[in-house]
Amino acid sequence: MATVKVQLAAAVRSLTNGESKVEIEAENVQGLIKALDERFPGLGEMLSEGTSIAINGTIMADAIYESLPDGAEVHFLPTLAGG
Amino acid sequence: MTVTEEPTLQPGYKQVGSRPIRPDGVEKVTGKARFGADLYLPGMLYGSVLRSPVAHAKIVSIDTTAAAQMPGVKAIVTGDDFPDLAASGGRPDQVFLSQNIIARDKVLYEGHVVAAVAAGSVKQAKAAADAIVVEYEAIDHVLTVDEAMADGAPLLHAGMITRGVDPAPEEPSNVANRIVHERGDLDKGFADADVVIEREYTTKPVHQGYIEPHAAVADVNLDGRASLWCSSQGHFSMRTLTASVLGWDASRLKVTPAEIGGGFGGKTTIYLEPLAVALSSKAGHPVKLVMNRDEVFKATGPASGTRIKVKMGVNNDGMLTAADIWMAFEAGAFPGSPVGAAGMTIIAPYDIPNFFVEGFDVVVNKPKVAAYRAPGAPMAAFAVESMVDELALAIDMDPVELRLKNAAIEGTQASYGPKFARIGFVETLEAIRDHDHYQAELGPNQGRGIASGFWFNAGMNSSATVHVNEDGNLTVLVGSPDIGGSRASMALMAAEVLGIGYERVNPIVADTEAVGFNDVTGGSRVTTATGAAVIQACETIKTDLLARAAKTWDVPIDEVEWVDGQAQHTKGSETPLSLAKLAAAWGRTGGPISATAALNSRGAGAGFSTQMCDVEVDPETGVVTVLRFTTAQDAGTAIHPSYVEGQMQGGVVQGIGWALNEEYVHNDDGTLANASFLDYRIPVASDLPMIDTVIVEVPNPAHPFGVRGVGETGIVPPLAAVANAVSAATGCRHLNLPMSPIVVLEAINQRNEKG
Numbered sequence: 001m002a003t004v005k006v007q008l009a010a011a012v013r014s015l016t017n018g019e020s021k022v023e024i025e026a027e028n029v030q031g032l033i034k035a036l037d038e039r040f041p042g043l044g045e046m047l048s049e050g051t052s053i054a055i056n057g058t059i060m061a062d063a064i065y066e067s068l069p070d071g072a073e074v075h076f077l078p079t080l081a082g083g
Numbered sequence: 084m085t086v087t088e089e090p091t092l093q094p095g096y097k098q099v100g101s102r103p104i105r106p107d108g109v110e111k112v113t114g115k116a117r118f119g120a121d122l123y124l125p126g127m128l129y130g131s132v133l134r135s136p137v138a139h140a141k142i143v144s145i146d147t148t149a150a151a152q153m154p155g156v157k158a159i160v161t162g163d164d165f166p167d168l169a170a171s172g173g174r175p176d177q178v179f180l181s182q183n184i185i186a187r188d189k190v191l192y193e194g195h196v197v198a199a200v201a202a203g204s205v206k207q208a209k210a211a212a213d214a215i216v217v218e219y220e221a222i223d224h225v226l227t228v229d230e231a232m233a234d235g236a237p238l239l240h241a242g243m244i245t246r247g248v249d250p251a252p253e254e255p256s257n258v259a260n261r262i263v264h265e266r267g268d269l270d271k272g273f274a275d276a277d278v279v280i281e282r283e284y285t286t287k288p289v290h291q292g293y294i295e296p297h298a299a300v301a302d303v304n305l306d307g308r309a310s311l312w313c314s315s316q317g318h319f320s321m322r323t324l325t326a327s328v329l330g331w332d333a334s335r336l337k338v339t340p341a342e343i344g345g346g347f348g349g350k351t352t353i354y355l356e357p358l359a360v361a362l363s364s365k366a367g368h369p370v371k372l373v374m375n376r377d378e379v380f381k382a383t384g385p386a387s388g389t390r391i392k393v394k395m396g397v398n399n400d401g402m403l404t405a406a407d408i409w410m411a412f413e414a415g416a417f418p419g420s421p422v423g424a425a426g427m428t429i430i431a432p433y434d435i436p437n438f439f440v441e442g443f444d445v446v447v448n449k450p451k452v453a454a455y456r457a458p459g460a461p462m463a464a465f466a467v468e469s470m471v472d473e474l475a476l477a478i479d480m481d482p483v484e485l486r487l488k489n490a491a492i493e494g495t496q497a498s499y500g501p502k503f504a505r506i507g508f509v510e511t512l513e514a515i516r517d518h519d520h521y522q523a524e525l526g527p528n529q530g531r532g533i534a535s536g537f538w539f540n541a542g543m544n545s546s547a548t549v550h551v552n553e554d555g556n557l558t559v560l561v562g563s564p565d566i567g568g569s570r571a572s573m574a575l576m577a578a579e580v581l582g583i584g585y586e587r588v589n590p591i592v593a594d595t596e597a598v599g600f601n602d603v604t605g606g607s608r609v610t611t612a613t614g615a616a617v618i619q620a621c622e623t624i625k626t627d628l629l630a631r632a633a634k635t636w637d638v639p640i641d642e643v644e645w646v647d648g649q650a651q652h653t654k655g656s657e658t659p660l661s662l663a664k665l666a667a668a669w670g671r672t673g674g675p676i677s678a679t680a681a682l683n684s685r686g687a688g689a690g691f692s693t694q695m696c697d698v699e700v701d702p703e704t705g706v707v708t709v710l711r712f713t714t715a716q717d718a719g720t721a722i723h724p725s726y727v728e729g730q731m732q733g734g735v736v737q738g739i740g741w742a743l744n745e746e747y748v749h750n751d752d753g754t755l756a757n758a759s760f761l762d763y764r765i766p767v768a769s770d771l772p773m774i775d776t777v778i779v780e781v782p783n784p785a786h787p788f789g790v791r792g793v794g795e796t797g798i799v800p801p802l803a804a805v806a807n808a809v810s811a812a813t814g815c816r817h818l819n820l821p822m823s824p825i826v827v828l829e830a831i832n833q834r835n836e837k838g
Contacts, residue, residue, distance in 0.1 A: 007500055010263040014249035054501035058785065060685050061543060075500035078262075078423045082541050082606020083291075083348020083454035083795055 001025045002070040004032065009076065015043045028067045029053055032074065052077045098579040099788055102725045105571040106590055111342070119298030119314030119341040120373045127300070128157055128201040130362055130372040131208035132355075133215050134382060135190035135197055138226070138448040138753025139237065140219035142188055145198060150214040155203035158365035159211070160358065162187040162197075166330035173327070179417040181328045183451050184357050190219070191239055191416035192448050193754045194381030201362040201370045224448040224753040228390050228411035231257040231447045239416060239446045259418030260444040262426045264498060272405025272437025276396025278477045279405075283392045284466040286802070286820045287746035288385040288413060291455050292737070292765045295344025296379045301359035302369035307335060309360055314341045316350040316564055317603030322595050328357040336360075339594040340564050347737070348454030349384050351603045380758035384453020385747060387412040387420045391466040397474040401488045403435045406467070410442040412459065415451035420444045421459030424539075427499035428799070429463035431537045432508055432691065433471075433489040438498060448753055454605060456734060457538040457795035461741065461802050465820065468534035468803030473816060482533045482807075483516045486693070491537075507717030507781030508691035511535070514715035514777045515693045528700050529710065532807025535693040536799025540792030541606030542684030546599025547616035549577065549624055551676035555663025557581070559620075560593040562601030563613040567794055568726030572610045573617050575722050576788065580621035582648035583662060599681045607792025610722055611783075612684035618787050619680035631672035632660045688783025690796035692716040694735065696804040700812040705828030707743055707809055709770070714800075715777035719791030724778055727793050732774040734797025740766045741798075742805035746821050 006022045013020060017040075024039070026032035037044025053063045054075040060066060061079060068074065110116040147159045162185045169178045185196045198215050202208035225231040225239075236257055245252050247261035273279055299313040315321045318338040326333040343350060355372040362370040374383070392409040408429060412420035422442040430438060455461075475482040490512060491497065493505045515521060515533065525531060548560040559577050563569060574588040601613060625645050632650030633640040636657045643650050649661040669676055697711040714731050721727040744764040748756045757763045782789025802820060809827065810816045815834045819826065 009500070010265050011247050057502045057504045058685055059501065059539065059687065060683075062683055073502065077427070077500055080424055080427075080539055080541065080606070081351070081421065081454050081458060082539075082608065083351070083456040083458050 001027055002068045002072065004068050004072045004074050006032070006036065006074045012043060012046050015046065016040045026068055028065055030064045032068060047076050050079050052079050096579055098575045098585055099720065099722050100724060101575065101585070102723060103571065103585045105568055106574060107565060107570055116342045118295055118344050122300045122312045122341065122371070124300065124302060124369040127369040127371055128203060128366055129205045129208050130199055130201045130359060130370050131205065131212040132196055132358065132372065132378070133198040133212040134378065135186065135193055135195040137190065137219055137221060138193050139222040139224035140190050141222060142186060142190060142197065143218040143220050146216040147198065149216070150200060150211040153207065153211040153214060155207035156200060156211045157368060158201040158362045159215070160199050160361045160365060161185070164361050165328060165357070176419070177327050179419070180324060183417055184328050184353065192450050194378065194450055195416070196358065196382070199358045199362055199372070201366045225257065226447055226449060226749050226753060227388065228413055228445045228447065231445045232411065232443070239448065257446045258443050259414060259446055262423050262442045264426055264440040265438065266498070267437030269405055269407055269437050269439050273396045275398060275404040277399045278474060279394065279396040280470060280473055280477065281394040282470060282818055283390065284469065284818045286389045286462045286465060288388040288449065289741050289745040289747070290380060290385045290763065291347040291349035291453070293345030293347060293349060296374040296376060297350070297354050297383060298373040299355040299359040300369060300371045301356070301363040303360060303364040309336050309363065311336055311338045311356060311360060312341055313338065313356055314343045314350065316343065316346040316566060316605055317601065318564065319562055319595055319600050320351065320603045321353055321356055324353045325356040325360060328353070329360060337594060337596050340592050343564050343566050346566050347456050348458060348605060351454050351605045352384065354383055376760065377758045380763065381755050382450050384415070384451060386455040386458070387414065387452045387462065389413070389462040391462065393466050393470045395470050395474060397478060399478055401478060401480045401485045403433055403489045404437065406430050406435050406438040408438070408440045410463070411445050412442065413447045413449065413452065414444050415449045416446060417451045418444055418446060420452055421454070423459070425459030425463040428460040428537050429467050430498045432491055432535050434491055434495045435489070435498065440498070449747070456737065456798040460536060460538055460799045461738060464534065464536045464799045465802035465806060468800060469806055469818070472532065472803070472807040483512050486535055487512050503689060505781060505784055506689050506691060507779050508535070510779045510781055511691050511693040511715040511717055514779055515695050515713065518695070518713055518777065520695055520711060520713045520775065525697065526699070528702055528812055530698055530808045530811030530813070532696045532804045532811060533693065534800035534803035534807060535691065536796060538607065538690045538796040538799055540611065540687040540690050541608040542612045542687040543602040543606065543608050544683050545601050545613040545616040546679065546681040547613060547620050548598055548679040549617065549620040549677060551624060551662065551666050553666055555661065555666040556587040557589065559588055559590045559617055560598045561590065561613050561617065562593060562595070562598045563609045564604045565592055566604050567730055568723055569604070569609045569613065571726060572614060572722040576614050577617050577621050580618055581625060581662065582645065599679065607690065607794040607796070608684070608687065611687055611786055611790050611792055614722070614790060615684050615686065615787065616680040616682055619682065620678040623678035623680065624676060627676055627678065628662065628665055631665055634672050635660060635668065686783065686785030688719050688785060688791035690717060690791050690793065692796045692800055694800040694804045696801070696808045698805065698808040698812055700809060700827060702831055705824035705826070705831060707822060707827060709739055709772055709805070711772050713775040713777065714797060715779055716793060716797055717779045717781050717791060718793045719783040719786065720780055720789035721778050722788065722790060727778055728776040730793045731776045731797045734795070735774045735801045736766055736771060738798045738801025739771065739805055742802045742820055742822060744821050744823060
């Protein structure tokens with residue numbers, strides 16, 4: 001089980017008691033969202049909706065089954081549209 | 084001119100980096116290429132769309148009785164002919180899209196579709212559309228973010244509660260969404276600054292200005308399946324979106340891509356397609372719908388008009404200490420402006436320790452905005468890059484030097500969150516600083532402006548199938564419409580992998596039933612992601628060819644290698660087998676040779692550009708002439724440098740238009756006053772100097788050839804580059820776009836009055 005560092009955007013901090021950085025154990029993104037939701041009820045739904053994820057700087061869409069390396073830095077980002 | 088860092092993989096390319104003629108070039112220059120409006124089918128009817136003449140009104144009634152009796156009329160559709168996605172639990176984005184395709188109980192902008200007619204000729208269809216009687220009950224309209232956000236403003240959507248606000252507002256408003264990015268301590272950041280400047284910037288809505296208007300032909304069969312031909316940036320997405328508006332399964336629709344006469348983001352969504360399908364379904368004939376220019380301006384997506392407030396601080400060493408930013412973006416009639424991307428890009432080029440970025444997505448009575456190259460980023464960069472220019476002047480520092488001191492590099496925590504991987508921003512700054520243009524002398528009434536810009540670029544889903552033909556040549560099938568030379572890029576990458584000549588590869592943009600799914604040609608993703616699929620399929624074919632050669636020679640496969648387009652026996656005892664020879668014998672080695680790859684690309688590399696502009700301002704008329712323009716952009720690896728340069732130049736030209744001329748002008752009643760290219764002035768060749776390009780190549784480590792997207796980044800800096808140049812030439816800071824002659828002249832006169 002990897003321990004990852006999650007940076008939480010300002011938009012979700014009402015659900016995290018203002019916490020912006022969380023260390024949490026998870027094997028993949030799906031597990032991470034579940035773990036975050038257990039710690040901060042309601043956060044899982046927000047993070048599952050219209051978000052991309054950045055794992056160690058690489059931004060990915062549809063990354064729910066992506067595995068997480070130990071020590072990874074994880075950010076949830078809005079899904080982006082391009083032109 | 085090209086500045087190249089050695090690629091991380093496969094140095095010594097033979098095809099990648101060359102400049103062959105594009106495969107679709109002959110058909111396009113001889114007029115044979117078929118664009119959206121060029122398709123004619125037996126028994127085909129012609130459509131006409133009835134659009135709202137007012138900006139905001141309740142639809143009291145629609146009477147089609149007289150229109151239905153008119154000569155040649157075969158079908159009429161209104162909102163009642165489409166499913167109510169809100170009632171059936173559709174996602175908000177699907178509901179809004181459906182309501183944008185055709186109005187139900189309200190019209191929300193001039194040009195909003197009310198009904199559509201199919202008849203035997205365009206003239207008959209138009210006459211019948213004009214005969215439809217619609218009774219409207221006028222509602223006050225809002226055209227700008229200021230009007231829409233004002234207390235007591237008329238609401239476009241009765242129940243819209245702003246998202247992103249905690250606690251959620253109790254009252255509805257025209258603000259659909261709020262975004263925030265923050266870091267550090269803003270008060271401390273401004274306290275650390277030696278100079279703090281605060282400014283407010285505005286930009287007007289501008290259109291993507293593609294030359295080809297939207298067009299669609301639909302043919303619904305008796306079995307309920309339908310074929311659709313349209314010009315778009317992604318026929319798979321057209322299928323998905325059209326099916327969602329119709330309430331169909333996507334697989335009922337086959338979408339064939341027409342050639343596209345420009346899109347720039349504006350053709351990543353649908354307008355006519357569901358109307359054509361619904362009309363064809365009702366009429367039992369194929370139906371063609373083609374917009375005229377008036378409709379394109381009034382009913383298809385412009386880019387947002389914006390208001391952006393920026394307060395920034397810098398110390399005397401040139402280090403940016405804090406940024407406090409407020410943005411409001413027009414979304415048009417439905418939520419979904421690119422304010423989110425604007426918030427993520429606005430200070431992304433810089434490592435600023437303290438910032439607060441807040442943005443609002445605001446609905447107004449104008450057409451729903453659509454993507455336009457690097458959506459949201461050009462307006463954002465206009466504000467911050469103008470501010471950076473002013474801060475550099477305030478501390479008497481070279482503007483490139485200030486940017487270099489604060490530039491994001493590999494490992495910098497981007498303002499939007501994650502750390503940057505290897506990026507080439509510094510290299511673009513150095514390329515501009517070291518260019519002879521930078522030291523060129525300026526004359527009277529002339530000024531020079533510098534600006535930089537960032538865009539994420541995208542990966543997303545792509546598929547490709549590669550067939551080896553019986554003569555050993557390749558057919559490469561992709562599902563990404565070619566809007567910027569991607570056929571050539573696909574062919575070059577396939578040729579590179581298999582070691583054959585470019586001319587032996589035939590790249591085809593295939594329909595939705597002939598190749599696997601591809602996301603839109605947008606986000607500067609095709610060379611990266613669809614290219615990766617082509618590379619992967621070609622690698623599979625290479626592996627197959629090696630196995631077939633081993634079988635032919637009856638040797639172990641590890642004694643076979645692929646060199647210069649042929650299989651060679653490493654021990655040298657066999658005559659090499661070319662691709663043509665292996666293809667000719669495929670029946671003996673396992674049958675035809677082909678491979679498919681499908682992937683969700685994770686390897687997009689961020690793009691940066693720095694640009695430099697010289698202008699001359701006529702002090703008598705306020706007319707701005709762009710004298711010289713140089714753009715440096717990190718392409719990762721330029722697969723086809725000519726098309727990279729074309730993308731860079733195209734972005735600059737559109738940015739110059741945005742800066743100097745282009746704007747939607749509305750009458751007091753909310754109608755558009757300049758819905759033609761006579762009154763909406765895009766730059767033409769005679770307005771422009773040669774746009775000099777410097778391709779910077781800092782390979783993207785996540786792509787097999789080091790590719791970064793190049794289609795969008797180039798439009799991010801020019802608004803500010805031109806504004807900074809005009810400000811330098813006139814001695815007064817220009818905060819509002821466009822800088823049309825009357826605006827510039829007024830600023831000069833005010834400066835003169837102040838002495």
